[in-house]
Amino acid sequence: xxxxxxxxxxxxxxxxxxxxxxxxxxxxxxxxxxxxxxxxxxxxxxxxxxxxxxxxxxxxxxxxxxxxxxxxxxxxxxxxxxxxxxxxxxxxxxxxxxxxxxxxxxxxxxxxxxxxxxxxxxxxxxxxxxxxxxxxxxxxxxxxxxxxxxxxxxxxxxxxxxxxxxxxxxxxxxxxxxxxxxxxxxxxxxxxxxxxxxxxxxxxxxxxxxxxxxxxxxxxxxxxxxxxxxxxxxxxxxxxxxxxxxxxxxxxxxxxxxxxxxxxxxxxxxxxxxxxxxxxxxxxxxxxxxxxxxxxxxxxxxxxxxxxxxxxxxxxxxxxxxxxxxxxxxxxxxxxxxxxxxxxxxxxxxxxxxxxxxxxxxxxxxxxxxxxxxxxxxxxxxxxxxxxxxxxxxxxxxxxxxxxxxxxxxxxxxxxxxxxxxxxxxxxxxxxxxxxxxxxxxxxxxxxxxxxx
Numbered sequence: 001x002x003x004x005x006x007x008x009x010x011x012x013x014x015x016x017x018x019x020x021x022x023x024x025x026x027x028x029x030x031x032x033x034x035x036x037x038x039x040x041x042x043x044x045x046x047x048x049x050x051x052x053x054x055x056x057x058x059x060x061x062x063x064x065x066x067x068x069x070x071x072x073x074x075x076x077x078x079x080x081x082x083x084x085x086x087x088x089x090x091x092x093x094x095x096x097x098x099x100x101x102x103x104x105x106x107x108x109x110x111x112x113x114x115x116x117x118x119x120x121x122x123x124x125x126x127x128x129x130x131x132x133x134x135x136x137x138x139x140x141x142x143x144x145x146x147x148x149x150x151x152x153x154x155x156x157x158x159x160x161x162x163x164x165x166x167x168x169x170x171x172x173x174x175x176x177x178x179x180x181x182x183x184x185x186x187x188x189x190x191x192x193x194x195x196x197x198x199x200x201x202x203x204x205x206x207x208x209x210x211x212x213x214x215x216x217x218x219x220x221x222x223x224x225x226x227x228x229x230x231x232x233x234x235x236x237x238x239x240x241x242x243x244x245x246x247x248x249x250x251x252x253x254x255x256x257x258x259x260x261x262x263x264x265x266x267x268x269x270x271x272x273x274x275x276x277x278x279x280x281x282x283x284x285x286x287x288x289x290x291x292x293x294x295x296x297x298x299x300x301x302x303x304x305x306x307x308x309x310x311x312x313x314x315x316x317x318x319x320x321x322x323x324x325x326x327x328x329x330x331x332x333x334x335x336x337x338x339x340x341x342x343x344x345x346x347x348x349x350x351x352x353x354x355x356x357x358x359x360x361x362x363x364x365x366x367x368x369x370x371x372x373x374x375x376x377x378x379x380x381x382x383x384x385x386x387x388x389x390x391x392x393x394x395x396x397x398x399x400x401x402x403x404x405x406x407x408x409x410x411x412x413x414x415x416x417x418x419x420x421x422x423x424x425x426x427x428x429x430x431x432x433x434x435x436x437x438x439x440x441x442x443x444x445x446x447x448x449x450x451x452x453x
Contacts, residue, residue, distance in 0.1 A: 019128045025120070029131055030073065032117035037072045038065040040089035050075045050082050076121070087122045098122060106130065235275065242271050315442060318449035324439060325367040327419035333410050333433075334360065335403060335424035336375040339443040342425060357389050359450035364391030372410060376403035404429045411436040 025033070038061045041049075046057050053075055056068040064072075075082050091098040097114065100106050101124050106115045112133070119127035246268075314320070325332060340352035347355070357373060364371045370393075377396035388394040397406045404426060411433040414420050420438035423446045424430060430440035 019123070019125075025131065026116070028113050029116040029120065032113045033076070033120050034065050034069045034072055035061075036090060036117055036121060037076055037086055038062075038068075040086045040093070041072070043089050044085060048085055050079050083121060083123070090118060090121055094118065101127075101130075235271070238271060242268060316445050316448060318445065318452060321421075321441065321445050321449045322367075324419065324421045324441070325363075325369045330367075330369040330419040330421060331414060332363075332369050332371045333407055333420065333422045333438070334371070334373045334446065335407055335422070335426065335429060335443070336373045337403065338424045338426055338429075339446055342443040343447040353386070356450075357392055357394065360392045361389035363450065374403050374406050374410070377401075404432070408432040408436065411438040414438070 041053070041056070041064055042061065046054050049057060052071050053068060056064050056071070059067065076086065077083075087098075097106075097110060097118050100110075101115070101119055101122055106119070116131045116133075119130040324330060334356070336353065336356060337349075340347075340349075340356050344352060344355065353375065360371050360373055371391060372393040372395060374395050374397070377398060386394060395406065397403045404424075407422060407424065407429055411420055411422060414437075416437060420433070420436075422429065422433040422438050422440045423443055424440065425443045433440055
């Protein structure tokens with residue numbers, strides 16, 4: 001923006017002399033002058049405005065100061081009549097300030113910028129000094145604010161530096177402590193590693209000894225087998241000879257040759273004695289297994305969960321569960337949430353678990369059967385702090401594994417022939433455990449049985 005720097009018009013020469021600013025108008029004073037002109041602008045008619053300012057007549061004071069600032073400053077400097085009219089409006093709005101300036105004694109408590117702006121518009125005697133002193137005052141105030149800000153910034157930087165040093169010292173101490181702990185842990189790990197290597201070496205030595213003993217035992221077994229085969233071949237040869245002699249004795253029997261009978265009897269006795277000696281040498285045990293033992297059938301007195309008759313009992317009769325749990329070494333596996341959501345779904349999950357486990361604990365004490373309760377771990381927002389009741393094993397499925405799959409794994413882990421009962425209404429679970437040899441029962445059966453506890 002162009003700033004006015006020179007002279008006054010004829011009116012100035014008549015009133016205030018030919019005083020002229022020797023430097024550009026201070027920026028603070030210039031902004032205050034434009035604000036005064038913009039406020040007084042609205043009180044003039046369009047004909048009283050200079051031609052270059054008439055297009056801004058309908059603007060608000062704020063928009064007028066923003067868009068017509070340079071034009072108003074130029075008109076105020078070059079048009080004495082416009083300046084006089086602005087001075088009159090200023091005298092009406094601020095009579096005390098204008099009166100003091102015209103009397104040559106500006107008020108000491110007034111803002112220097114207001115005094116300088118009014119003096120620039122009114123142009124009283126000595127107005128140049130008022131404007132320049134206001135500019136110097138503003139510069140001095142700005143310098144003092146800059147010094148104060150610099151001091152505050154310096155103090156802030158010193159505080160930041162001190163905090164950074166304290167943080168650095170604390171961080172260094174923490175890192176030193178962590179380094180010492182890591183060094184101790186590394187030493188402990190080295191000791192454990194050396195111990196593990198020693199264990200591995202001892203294991204390898206024991207493995208080599210076991211392999212050597214196994215090789216020796218295999219060699220001895222092979223030698224004994226070879227000797228037995230040789231003896232068997234020898235006995236087969238002698239048996240052939242005995243058969244030939246027997247055939248010869250039969251031919252001579254018709255002739256009454258008693259000597260041949262005697263020789264044949266002697267040969268048979270020799271074969272029998274040799275077979276008895278071979279049996280003692282091989283330490284063959286007497287035969288205890290008979291061909292009838294190899295036929296697969298159900299022996300009397302042995303029952304499994306599938307053998308429990310249901311003709312007189314309903315699938316939901318609690319007595320059926322009592323019969324199943326009465327089997328020797330019975331194992332009851334419970335699909336936890338399947339049972340609780342069937343019996344009391346309105347309760348929170350935590351109370352569902354506590355109610356079911358309490359009933360299972362009493363049932364385990366009554367029947368003596370092994371009991372495992374499985375819950376789905378996918379519905380847990382955090383690890384469950386739960387103390388399993390006496391006699392009941394409590395399991396939660398891992399991430400990515402459903403409770404149904406965990407139940408099937410438990411059923412497959414049991415040896416064939418052990419009575420395993422799985423409580424679940426889920427059809428897939430029932431079919432899966434049935435293939436593994438377990439007996440599935442409905443959840444309502446367990447709920448009815450627990451209601452009697």
